[in-house]
Amino acid sequence: MARLLADRPADALTTGQISKALGHSSGAVVQAVETLVKRGEADRIGTGKQFRANAKTAAAGRTPVISPPGTHSPRAAAATARTTAPAPAPAPKQTGPIRRAGGQLYHPRELADLPDVEALARLRDADIPVLLYGPPGTGKTSLVEAAFPDLLTVAGDGDTTVGDLIGEYTQDDDGKYVFKYGPLVVAMQEGRALLIDDATLISPKVMASLYPAMDGRRQIQVKAHKGETIQAKAGFFVVAGHNPGVHGAVLTEALASRFSVQIQVGTDYDLALALRIDARVVRVARNLAKQVELGELGWAPQLRELLSYQKTEAVLGTRAALANLVGIAPIEDRDAVAEAVSKAVGVRQLAPLTLGKQLSAATAPAARQTPGSTASANRGRQR
Secondary structure (H helix, E strand, O other): OOOHOOOOOOOOOEEHHHHHHOOHHHHHHHHHHHHHHHOOEEEEOOOOOOOEEOOOOOHHHOOOOOOOOOOOOOOHHHHHHOOOOOOOOOOOOOOOEEEEOOOOOOOOOOOOOOHHHHHHHHHHOOOEEEEOOOOOOHHHHHHHHHOOOOOOEEEEOOOOOOHHEEEEEEEOOOOOEEEEEEHHHHHHHHEEEEEEEEEOOOHHHHHHOOOHHHHHOOEEEOOOOOOEEEOOOOEEEEEEEEEOOOOOOOOHHHHOEEEEEEEEEEEEEEEEHOOOOOOHHHHHHHHHHHHHHHHOOOOOOOOOHHHHHHHHHHHHHHHHHHHHHHHOOHHHHHHHHHHHHHHHHHOOOOOOOOOOOOOOOOOOOOOOHHHHHHHHHHHHHOO
């Protein structure tokens, strides 16, 4: 890739152009070019997806590099497997925190004796669709974002339509109607990873439009746009998220059968402790989670709620953060959560965070005044 950029020093190339020229998957190209940029061996043009050679690119192109897992398309890997003996799996590399696109850190966890991000990368190389399932807030989306920098996401719900996946006609600034491709088509055309979040909230009829892209055909027909056929490029990969406890979430047999690997995702309470979340609150959450597993309770705080508790405590104090933790529990489980939290932290009569009585002028905090407002007040007193 470095040699390609160095041979065309005046050109700003997109990842799609690089992928086509090299014959590699777009996903692998995205990861490789991001590595070149981080090492200062290529330049990103603006904030887009174009890249150009710099003074260090040619030298990088002369240095041989052994490609890690995740850099070859499924077809190339399959062809190699037919002609050579399987090589021993390389040691996993990514074990430390990974910075996601939004800037947040993701801490990899173990999956099949590998870091979870490495396991997902290998499944992508083998074109094996993955379904992640577990309670909301356990880090399913975070894992996928950390594993695939080129990710596109569809946030599913009961109102998601075929147009939301494939595309639809929209009106441009000139008042003309043009067809805009949806994330499914874009992911297929560019060989990118696609996350269908909350997939089991989407109508089965809508989800059916995705299935031809996931089977051996790897193509779909866009009936709304002249019936054109879209063929998936190498690197296209589908991951779905499923929250079993959410009202309306239905995992149909047709949907489940499309995902050969299904991975349960729960909260890593040891990670919560490592992130210095109040150990008493983490212990309560762990115990409540055990009650959920036994069917004695319907809700327990997950990592998302624990991180929210930590942030709220830093701003409003411990008691307010505890009250908020109780308040976000479902009504049917709120009393049990309040009792468990109260016992663990020694706070009595713990109730949801609620507005109290109105503050009087004597007890209200002094209002912030600007220099101008202070001067006006002084002039008023002088009069």
